[in-house]
Amino acid sequence: MPDSAVAVYSGGMDSTVMLRSMLESGVTVKGALSIDYGQKHRKEIEAAREICEELGVKHQVADLRGIASLFGHSGLTDSETKVPEGHYEEVSMKQTVVPNRNMILISVATAWAITEEAEAVAYAAHSGDHAIYPDCREAFASALDQAIQLCDWSSVWLYRPFVNLSKREIVVEGSRLGAPLSKTWSCYKGEALHCGKCGTCIERREAFHLAEIEDPTSYASDAPSLDSLIQCDWRYSE
């Protein structure tokens, strides 16, 4: 664990539990960085700001909207592309991938870490992400760690504590630490409440269910019931 770090911080469950865990362990968190890449679910940035205020962590938003047009069509940024619903399956969820998103986020966070003289960049990718997001794999994180250790005279490294944990285990850890899970935002649609049926909402609901911890999230009134999700093996489509 580093002595000091800046965190790549989405305002979602994984990075919130990571932030809480670092604070618990006495890491000096020099800041949490959210990226505005024109995502539809801008509520995650608001959630990030509120949680940082609660945790006493400096919060910064890096505005990357100027490069969003290069990313091509992604369900997360393109107003004409619909966010896919249903479980995180390869076919539908690939539409939500912003190419090379994690390297962009981590490279910007590394620039910030150098400026803030932090020892590490903390990044909360977890094992459940691997099957669909190549840039959440440990092999990728390990190669990127090597690169960021060489990018400057002052060495910065990539702290990735959850890379071998499941979402269920992250929920268990977050609950144990008293992390503000109810304030975190996951839903890709970014409406008033979590929709309860997009890939990330279903993953969230599944994680609480498997962890046997009550889900504190308010879902939209037309969200499918937990029972119906379980019965259809967590795959839901309208």
Next chain:
Amino acid sequence: MPDSAVAVYSGGMDSTVMLRSMLESGVTVKGALSIDYGQKHRKEIEAAREICEELGVKHQVADLRGIASLFGHSGLTDSETKVPEGHYEEVSMKQTVVPNRNMILISVATAWAITEEAEAVAYAAHSGDHAIYPDCREAFASALDQAIQLCDWSSVWLYRPFVNLSKREIVVEGSRLGAPLSKTWSCYKGEALHCGKCGTCIERREAFHLAEIEDPTSYASDAPSLDSLIQCDWRYSE
């Protein structure tokens, strides 16, 4: 050499010679990417656009000004910090370093390469950069190459043809290929003409001199003479 690539393209000599060399070798250049990070020498972006038009290469500018504030104080972006003059010595030129700039540029170019279905990202760091810019070293480029090969299902790699060439060798190669060297822009000050005395101007002049090729650049009227630069071992201060 890749079959197709997008280039990280500054509009300076190194990346212009790289672009010309790839076209000469039959590489499909899917585009050249300049980054607007709020640099004072915005003329390099204009130069990049003009040269791409001449070479028939698609040119894009990625607007990263939204994150410039995270970079801290750099002589290249901060209006209150003066661009240092004199030869590329460690002490003065470190002031011009934008932290982790090359990883940010390459990660954004990689996102574009994935979108454009290009095989590689081409990047023109050369051996003379190594002593002052850690992110121009081959060890860094090699680690980053590993990371970008893993960042997506489609493999992209980092083509870095000049990593073991000197600036003199690049000028020789550019001249041989008929690259539009006179249209390239180097000067960090970004005024009407090259100042002839900042680190990158002196490096430029020195490269032509060592290559024994006439320098086609128009320098400002108060630029020191070539003779005076040679006499003081290329180190000039006002």
